[in-house]
Amino acid sequence: MDGIHDMGGMHGFGKVEPEQNEPVFHAAWEGRTLALQRALMYVGAYNIDQMRAAIEALPPDLYLSSSYYKRWALEIENVVTALGLAAAEEINAGHARHAGKTLPRKLAAAEVANALTRGSYFRPPPGPARFQAGDRVRARNIHPATHTRLPRYVRGHVGVVEALRGCHVFPDTSALGQGDHQQWLYTVVFDGQELWGADADPTLTVSIEAFEPYLDAASS
């Protein structure tokens, strides 16, 4: 989705402003929101790609004007209602009126250590990798209206495969609830001037983590 979330290379957002002695959370509800999200993923309510897709689907003005955890809270509301895990009127009322669905897992407080470990996204390869380290590749000029992890700023540009990272869950299908459809994942490096033109910093290289369907072979 060519959304507001895809920010690489945009102008106009101003300076980076680090906060001295920043607290882990700026308000108690931020911590609750983070923990809710973590717990929902652990119990298998939905996956991280569905989460990201729902954040990206927030209207751009709302996305930009909401704090980070507010986006998460809005996303959780949207996803749990879309999946029928809770009804909007229940959330508005602040109480459940109907029994919940059965989810794959439960999360007891004693098991929280497990919920804090990220799951593995490795999956058995369906076939050999198409590219090897050193290959020149062109990021495809694709503009799916649905979730993708190919940022706009590399599309159409030529880079070099630096490393193979194994075969991973493919976010583009996972976000749609269509399954893992695992793909080879590559670190692909682009020269700054390839991405940003002749005026770019000549010392800059930028890499992305690219799934195989994002890439075509490029002639050298």
Add this chain to the structure above:
Amino acid sequence: MTHGHDDSAHGSELSEMQLRVRALETVLAEKGYLDPAALDAIIEAYETRIGPHNGARVVAKAWVDPAFREALLADATKAVQSLGLISRVGDHLIAVENTPQRHNMIVCTLCSCYPWEVLGLPPVWYKSAPYRSRAVNDPRGVLADFGLQLPADTEIRVWDSTAETRFIVLPMRPAGTAGWGEEKLAALVTRDCMIGTGLPRRPQDIA
């Protein structure tokens, strides 16, 4: 953005969000999907145990132990796991090493991907539009916002975390630390130097 400013500017949003998130949690708990006590435990872990002090131990160990450094650069998940700092390290952790020729910087332009297990939760600036937009085309400008200027001929490599791989920067060991033990070295390792927006403290900075 100072904490005080944040409180006053977002006072109304804060109370609205407090109510909204409480309603959401109540409904999802009543549905039987989650236990509020588990949420308490998750929050407690991020507020107390999971933070950049874990990453600092990893970096300090790599500075004193060449075999560990090599293992870390080869497979950071496995190497960090071997330290037993935290219950378990998820797959796909990758360590990238700064050298006199190259400076590495980590970003997630699409959202906020960050190596939680070794650095904790990301700071607000890491998740902000200014950082996410500029890191990939004006990294030196971003570093200047952090008060950091690198030599003009240092190669700058920006790693955009667009998949489930997660990156931690292994910074260069500061001069004047010969003979220092791991614990003393770890005190020089800042969160920002493991993201690549800073350098480790120097011995004179902590004297």
